[in-house]
Amino acid sequence: MRIIRLTAFLAMGLGSIIAANAHAASTYAQTKYPVVLAHGMFGWDTMLGSVDYWYGIPGDLRDNGGTVYTTQVSGLESSEARGEQLLLQVKQVLAITGKSRVNLIGHSHGGHSVRYVAAAIPNQVASVTGMASPVKGAPLADLIVNGDKAGEVGTQVLQGLGSILNFIAGGKDLPVSANKSLVSLSSAGSAAFNAKYPQGVPKTACGEGAYQVNGVKYFSFGGTSQVTNVLDILDIPMKLTSLAFAKGEKNDGMVGKCSAHLGKVIRDDYDMNHIDFMNHVFGLRAMGTDPKTIYRGQLNRLKNSGL
Template sequence: MKVRKIAFSLALFLGLASPISFANGVQQINSSFILSNYAKTKYPIVFNHGMFGFSRLGISSFGIDYFYQVLPDLARNGATVFATQVSPLESTEVRGEQLLQQVEDVLAITGATKVNLIGHSHGGPTTRYIEIVAPEKVASLTGVAGTYKGAKFTDDILNNTAAKLALTVFGQYILAPIETILEGNPNLPNNLDRSLRSISEKGSAEFNAKYPSTAIPNDCGNGQKITANGVYHYSWTGTAQFTNALDVVDTAISQLGPLSYGNTDNDGLVGRCSSHLGQVIRDNYNQTHLDEINHILGLKDLFAPDPVSLYRQHANRLKLEGL
């Protein structure tokens, strides 16, 4: 209770404490005008955030989306699109069950029989959980820097008592509660240990052994695009740790990968090969882990591809596949 009061006070101090009311945590994004039907897929597109993620922080007139500017752009281009809220810090199974309820809400709201799921980071395995327990409700899965084979920096934190304690105090008891308050869903549970174990290389290997999929390649190549259950699979990621001098938060976060991997074959948090699922659209964009969701506030390398356009193009890809 004290933690929640402290978090709420900090939220008020930030001027973003007005909660947003969503039905079971799902948010539909609508547009007052339609530019085209370029992104108009057969099935709704449902987005799921990663670790320390959120749907939207703040009220409609003053706030920020996790997939910054992405969903409104898709809506303007004809897509039926939703953002989901799951625990910022929890196991894949707990997050997956939360997401499953929201997928069922989307199906009820739209009358559709399936959804196209897109997950970033831990959102990748979280959306895969839906395919595991309810494949009949999934048309496609797309992972953006998904932690399908884990992220080594989490193994390193789990093996470092001081680092884990510091992250627990700040992440589990301060940052995550603030996020859930600001997105209007303060009752979401948070557990750093379960979160770290789920996206660790060890935990991911155990999850994949328990729930195997031909969409996850054994090597660093492509997995099976269309699995036996008829679900389509896609993925992409970046391999940059620095893209914009003004983006100091992103740059600081993006040094965890190199510290753990000892190389640059990652987006600052997730290794390139770990992100592979099904058809790998591209695995070396000049993007950091936050650039992939157009953060912070759209700052990126001047010559890097626009993240918003990548999602728009992918929606068109799904459309052309009849999804």
């Protein structure tokens, strides 16, 4: 049933995208293949009818000629389960647009999802871009997974929060599992995932991975700040979660600088925290750093690469 509804949603989205592109301000982000955005943990497409996960980013890309689709998978689930859900939606985008390939961009846990899809259908994926994605795991997930009784309580709290978010974001028919999500994002879980899907994963602790595998180009971006705007209510949680990292380890509050590396590292030290890569809360960020510019620049990079 969800696939039928999603197909209708994408069909309507295609019409709006065509209309937007017809009046695009420029062709700066006009890639050869459509772009599919995959959200991270606790993510959504549009919540309460107006709150977008990717605040202002898809619209900006479309204004600059991009053909962009947002997706929705389980906010909390295993990397493989989320990847399978995304795979179905990518196939629908391919069918609706008539294009032979797509460019995939994943934020946070969405980076695992897009890598899964690229491994499953490499001939239909032109590129994979990880935005603050924990390729080698997240310390906070390790703390909860290995936290005994306290970890169990933390997991139950996340399960409840995930179920609520899934419901208000229109994903009530999607499975929710905080435990599977945390295990997937732990160091051990990420290592197991990387062993199955090694494409683009660096072989050294803080190096780059293969730039191209099976015809798919791999890119990544990351940040190293936690508090970037005093008005942003989520900066404080980012500062607190950063305490899970070893002293002196650079991170964005959730993902370490080196853990975000995948394929060609475009930049890994933006003055941005983990939430800033979604352009939330409502565009509050550090002065001189605009997430929309980063995404727009990446699409221009893909365009210039013939993708």
